[in-house]
Amino acid sequence: MPTNRDLDRRGLLKVTGASLATVGLAAAGCGGDDGGSGGTNADGPATLRFAWWGGEPRAVKIKKAIALFEKKNPKIKIKPEFTDYQAFWEKFQTQASGGNPPDVFLNSVAFLAKYDKRGVLLDLKSQIDAGNLSLKNFRGGVESAGQVTGGKQVAVPVGANTMSLVIDKKAFAKAGVEPKFGWTWDEYFKTLQTIQDKLKISGDTGYAGIMYLYDLYLRQNGKAFFKDGKLGFTEDDLTQWWSDYYKRVKSGIVADPKKIEQVKPKSGLSAGLAAGEFTWDNFSVRYEGEGDSDYGLAPIPTTDGKDTGQYLGSLMLSISTKCKAQAQAAKFIDFMVHDPEVGKILGYDMGVLATTDQFDAYKPGEEADKAVAEANEGIAAYETAVDKAGVLGKITPHPSGADVVEAAFLRIAGDVANAKQKVPAAVKQFFSEAEAAFQG
Incomplete structure (x- = not known):
């Protein structure tokens, strides 16, 4: 799937035909006490690189959510990386080709198969089975948007739209x-x-x-x-x-x-x-x-x-296969998509909140900007009506x-x-x- 209203669709898609840009690689991948296999100790110390695209308003909200996560999980540190949509994917292609993608990153359905094919996206089943990441309480079956052919789960929705x-x-x-x-x-x-x-x-x-x-x-x-x-x-x-x-x-x-x-x-x-x-x-x-x-x-x-x-489409969060602290990364994603306080912080910046945990916690009419508040109330009402109409598929x-x-x-x-x-x-x-x- 940006602070979506600020972006022109043609601009969003310019990156799709771009060659790899010459941009510097970011710092080394995450470290932790899990060793190189990913492990299962979701509470162990780790530093995770988290990358996303979007404008400054989104960055402010995500950084507030990160601060809340770090307060509740003091052993895990999150290093934020963000840029606009086009620059994000140009940089990501370079990082992925160099074996150094971010540990956790914002993703879109258009890129799932491409980077799964290249071995960049972690199969999340092990972390779901370990209890570090839950696929419960997603609205309208939107969790399936994070699957590639064959049903492998390589991403988790953070926001949903239709x-x-x-x-x-x-x-x-x-x-x-x-x-x-x-x-x-x-x-x-x-x-x-x-x-x-x-x-x-x-x-x-x-x-x-x-x-x-x-x-x-x-x-x-x-x-x-x-x-x-x-x-x-x-x-x-x-x-x-x-x-x-x-x-x-x-x-x-x-x-x-x-x-x-x-x-x-x-x-x-x-x-x-x-x-x-x-x-x-x-x-x-x-x-x-x-x-x-x-x-x-x-x-x-x-x-x-x-x-x-x-159907409900979405922006999603994925984990890199290069991440050495996969359990902590899974715990971070779980927090970002389920924690009610995070839902209140993010609002509809990345789409209507994907889980009922957050959707029910956030009140879309409470924004200071009256026009935005009314628009968000309309969006919530529309998605609720579509869901009740029983027309949503996968x-x-x-x-x-x-x-x-x-x-x-x-x-x-x-x-x-x-x-x-x-x-x-x-x-x-x-x-x-x-x-x-x-x-x-």
């Missing part, structure tokens, strides 16, 4: 339209037309390159974006998706991508260019700070009037190269929207780049 439609509530009200659970894609696109007819703005900022949204659409139709280590759909499937999208851009019910580009880093939604935008629900806090309207979360459209294809494990595939999907969809490439050629290019990414 795809949503963020809407300009004033615009929808003026147009006389209301999204409801179970509405269909046909109803959604009719809604966009109504918004355009009545308000003279587009209904959607642009959806064709959002890999996770297309994954939901495919899941609604019995497929998935990834399956068995490769793409789970055909060229004909994608041709239909992108062709329909291009027609909607030309008709105006989906925003002109050139205008969307011009207002960046502001969103086309908060800039008033469109009335809705698909994104992860916890990203929605950004709109209250950027725009002048009122924003809310609406359900994902469906194919059959019921199944949205949704995320499909992403193969090695998924990060590169996601970047290609976004980029090539942009070429289609801007008429830089015709759909048939764009589809063939995407499938070719995806195949190369899987083999890389």
